[in-house]
Amino acid sequence: MAIDEFAPWEDPEAKPIIQFKNVTKRFGDFVAIDDLTVDIYEKEFFALLGPSGCGKTTMMRMLAGFETPTEGTILLSGKDIAPVPPNKRAVNMMFQSYALFPHLSIWDNIAFGLRRDNLPKNDVKDRVEEMLRLTRMEKFARRKPHQVSGGQRQRVALARSLAKAPKLLLLDEPLGALDKKLRQDTQFELMDIQEKTGTTFVIVTHDQEEAMTVASRIAVMDNGKIIQVSTPDAIYETPNSTYVADFIGEVNIIEGKATSVGEKLSMAWAEGQPEIVGTPTTEFEKGQSVHFAIRPEKVSISAEKPETANAVQGKILDIAYLGNISTYHVELPGGQIIKAQAANNRRLSRRSFTWEDNVWLGWTDTAGVLLGR
């Protein structure tokens, strides 16, 4: 690994720019944020990921100043921001609807925040032009928001929120209104701009692929709580719960009981089937119920019994052909269905397996994760 890898969260000396300390937010009886504590560091691209209603938007609105915590404190650079109104915060937000002022030109939209600071005219002009260059919108400066396309509006919204050089930029589903192709291009553009400006970005999204692509760290949320905060690869490879495993990507989950613990763990999961062997990352007790989670691409499929630590036999129920890969749904004798993925590096006509074929599934003892919940 490179020495200058960006990972301030692993550095005990690093000072977080934002600290949520035991923050709770209630709307009447409804608990939107439940005793939440998290640190976000400078220059991070931090993603809040979760289904709608999980509290991610509320967290963002508390940072912007549109909601105040019911309990707990939020610190920005070490200072409590509860008494600071939204117009006095060094935090800017890019709205989901973009919220571009329809009566102002794109130039005036970007200049809007700068003018509120009573900057000299020339400074405003220079800064607006810099932002237009950054987002490649110079040609459209004199147009009104409804005279440019959706993707261009998204860039104007970004330019406007970056113009005041905020310490922290909040992005509420920034790419939600774009179609898939444009979204993918824009993700890289966002990362590029974040790197160039060195601003801390907090992004709210329900799209796990988007979070995986752009973020330095992801917080997976559910019911007002953060379930796991980690880097995208750690979230994918070592989820801490079945909720996270299931939320990010595809996964097979097998329930069972631990029969032997230690360096390796054995799990009994069905009558007459070989026990599953895995490598635990946390402590388990003998007899405890265990969930074994494994990604489909880590399950190999073959006609002969494989040499791997785990091998089970089953029948192909369904094949989903996705072009570059195929997903096989294999039914084991107990009725459990396991998904296995294989790359299609041969032409379709020469595919080795078909419906109703009896096949072997195999995986190593480090391929999956063992989860207590």
Place this chain on the structure above:
Amino acid sequence: MRRFSWFNATSLTLGFAFLYLPMVILVIYSFNKSKLVTVWAGFSTKWYGELLNNDAFLDAAWVTIKVAVLSSTFATVLGTMAALVLIRSGRFFGRTLFSGMIYAPLVMPEVITGLSLLLLFIGIGLDRGVITIVLAHTTFAMCYVSVVVSSRLVSFDQSLEEAALDLGCSPFQAFRLVTLPIIAPAVISGWLLAFTLSLDDLVIASFTAGPSATTLPMKIWSSVRLGVSPEINALSTLMIGIVAIGVISASLISKRSAIQQQRDERAAERSDD
């Protein structure tokens, strides 16, 4: 729709003839030479000349315009505030009473509104004149303005105001720089509505005017009770003409800008990256 039948065509023709024929006749006969309004005696514009030399009418017209400008301006300010309260302020003590008082004047018979305001003005010893008419007109017109403005505010994207706050505006600046320019068309049509209602009102003005002020509708009223008169025909024609020009040009302008907007949006989609 595809099934536009002869029945539809007939009912539209007859319906619009019914709506417009009386006014067309009025306009035609305003150019009648004869004093006998129902007998055509040749083309003449003399009644317009007489109208413009009639000081009583001109005075009344001047009073009416003063009242209408003042009351519609006050009504627009108060009505816009009331609309903001209705749509934005959430719950507060006496909210039901407040919204009741906004909607009640819309269905209240004018005779009752007029009577009750007159009794109030007498009760507090306010001399009746232009001021009392303005107060009365402001009160009922503000309710119309608030209905017009609140129907626009309902569809107003609140995140625009939040964006303004986020970019450093105080709440009042956000209203002045963002909300007001965007809801301006509704506020302007509210003002126009209030203005027309005030120009038009006979009953409430009659109750609240007192002897010192006479509005144009009051003047028309006292003259038409005696029967049809060619001067009133001429006056009516002028008023119909002004309204027709105003409404038609307003609708043409808004239609043009809607077409322009559509064209822009189509062009914008094509310019996509």
Place this chain on the structure above:
Amino acid sequence: MRRFALIAVPYLWLLALFLVPFVIVLKISLSDSALAIPPYLPTLDLKAGWSGITEFFSQLDFENFVWLTEDDLYWKAYLSSLKIALVSTVLTLAVGFPIAYGMARAPQHWRATLLLLVILPFWTSFLIRVYSWMGILSQEGYLNQFLMGIGLINEPLIILNTNVAVYIGIVYTYLPFMILPIYSALEKLDESLLEAAEDLGCSRMSAFWLVTVPLSKQGIIAGSFLVFIPTLGEFVIPSLLGGSKTLMIGKILWEEFFSNRDWPVASAVAVILLLILVIPIILFQRNEQKQREAEG
């Protein structure tokens, strides 16, 4: 603080110039008329303290309301107002529905113009629109001239200053209020519903009665109330077009106040009129509520 001011200004304005006047009307309706300035008794004497207040309340009574029930002029006027309002609502519906229906079925590019043509009269002076019928309906008016000219009648019809003229005036002036809600209901109607009805065996006529009419019900109800409620208290139309036999409560109130200068009776007339109006207003509000719920 800012929010408080925003609420307080329009609130206080409406309290002072809308609610307080009604309390005054209510109070005067319980007073006795007198040859004084102001022409009613008692007046509240706050300088006399508590005894002044009790004195004041002890002199209030329902005498004027008793008087309204005893003199048959008043209850006949209420009944006749209700009848005129009801009949003219039905007439306006009969005239307005075919127009709204025709507009909804007109080609798309006509509709904006047709809508403008319906709204235009609304911006034109009410008084002038009523007045325009005086010249048409009078004995030597344009209608009689026309009918005698084509030889349909020999004697001029007497229409002006009768209830017929009042009906014509009401239908004419309130027609846009009936057309607009019905049109907006019919315009939303999905054409494929009618095709489905015909596909399932309806004739065109029965498809109209079984699909179009029920689906425009909300618009019909809204339009009917928008005509009925203001007609009930109407003053200008019966005064200009109606005759001495046309009894409408708005006219009675006006005369009671300006001609007889009997403020307490005028106030009592107003209170009763309001009580009668409360029922249709509540029904109208409920209809609007239902419509909003159905849409939202």
